[in-house]
Amino acid sequence: MANLCNVDGVVTPEADARIPVLDRGFLFGDSIYEVVRTHGQVPFGWPEHWQRLQASAAALRLRLDLGEREVARRVAATLAAADHGDSYVRIIVTRGTGQSPSIDLAQAGSTPRWVVFVRRLATPPTDVRLCIVDRLRVDRRALDPATKSGNYLNNVLALAEAKDRGGTDCLMCNGEGNITEASTANVFARLDGVWCTPPLTAGILAGVTRALLLEFLPTVGERTAERDLRPQDLRRADEIFLSSTLRDIGPVTHLDGQPVAGGKGAPRALQLLQRFRERIAQRLREHDEPRWRGLVSG
Numbered sequence: 523m524a525n526l527c528n529v530d531g532v533v534t535p536e537a538d539a540r541i542p543v544l545d546r547g548f549l550f551g552d553s554i555y556e557v558v559r560t561h562g563q564v565p566f567g568w569p570e571h572w573q574r575l576q577a578s579a580a581a582l583r584l585r586l587d588l589g590e591r592e593v594a595r596r597v598a599a600t601l602a603a604a605d606h607g608d609s610y611v612r613i614i615v616t617r618g619t620g621q622s623p624s625i626d627l628a629q630a631g632s633t634p635r636w637v638v639f640v641r642r643l644a645t646p647p648t649d650v651r652l653c654i655v656d657r658l659r660v661d662r663r664a665l666d667p668a669t670k671s672g673n674y675l676n677n678v679l680a681l682a683e684a685k686d687r688g689g690t691d692c693l694m695c696n697g698e699g700n701i702t703e704a705s706t707a708n709v710f711a712r713l714d715g716v717w718c719t720p721p722l723t724a725g726i727l728a729g730v731t732r733a734l735l736l737e738f739l740p741t742v743g744e745r746t747a748e749r750d751l752r753p754q755d756l757r758r759a760d761e762i763f764l765s766s767t768l769r770d771i772g773p774v775t776h777l778d779g780q781p782v783a784g785g786k787g788a789p790r791a792l793q794l795l796q797r798f799r800e801r802i803a804q805r806l807r808e809h810d811e812p813r814w815r816g817l818v819s820g
């Protein structure tokens with residue numbers, strides 16, 4: 523089955539989908555998005571992702587014209603048509619088609635454009651080589667990284683810099699020299715027996731997985747802290763992992779070309795990954811699946 527997408531309610535093969543050139547997502551990255559993963563046809567963490575989409579819309583003064591049920595139905599219809607099993611779902615909302623290529627919101631149309639992509643879920647990489655790049659994470663006062671906008675050039679260029687240095691992903695610092703996050707993931711480092719992750723005030727996306735992990739880790743006897751981290755903190759960490767919807771917990775193998783913790787791997791993170799996935803499966807059965815079925819049926 524070809525990759526499918528849903529543009530304004532119509533399911534089409536990805537290759538046939540068309541977006542007008544005056545769409546503000548195309549012109550200015552004037553859009554927001556969410557990535558959700560499914561287990562079979564059921565998205566995990568839908569309430570959290572839906573809530574974050576609404577927060578991103580509010581931050582960009584973008585008025586969403588569709589409610590949760592209609593969006594969920596479009597996602598479900600696209601998933602059913604694609605029938606991939608475990609899937610990657612990307613929901614994009616642009617500010618729609620304006621009257622001219624002007625940045626002025628007065629020239630913008632009033633109907634957002636909704637696109638849903640569905641793809642077969644890929645296996646996350648196991649060789650994760652992070653490089654702390656020179657390019658800074660965009661300042662929260664300029665364009666808050668907490669807003670999941672379609673404007674990802676900061677991350678695109680930071681990732682390219684990391685790849686130039688032989689890395690597979692980047693870590694960006696903020697203007698104060700503190701670690702923020704990777705190109706599409708949050709970061710955790712184990713320091714003196716505590717899993718530390720940068721606070722939201724560092725200028726990061728409030729990752730759904732990050733929040734779930736801050737809840738989950740103490741329930742399995744792990745200590746956590748949200749605190750500013752310097753590059754030298756990461757260099758002395760016992761283990762480092764990335765967190766995101768697509769990888770849950772992704773152990774980091776190298777930092778700036780050096781094996782993390784002398785190359786002893788990330789045994790604790792791998793154990794936690796297994797337990798976290800068991801917890802996800804339980805939540806899916808007990809909460810996500812019944813709620814999702816209720817949302818898309820009737």
Ligand SMILES: Cc1ncc(COP(=O)(O)O)c(C=O)c1O
Binds near residue numbers: 766
């Ligand atoms: C910049 C950035 N940080 C963190 C994350 C992880 O967020 P989540 O756990 O909600 O997938 C993402 C996910 O795309 C991201 O793009």
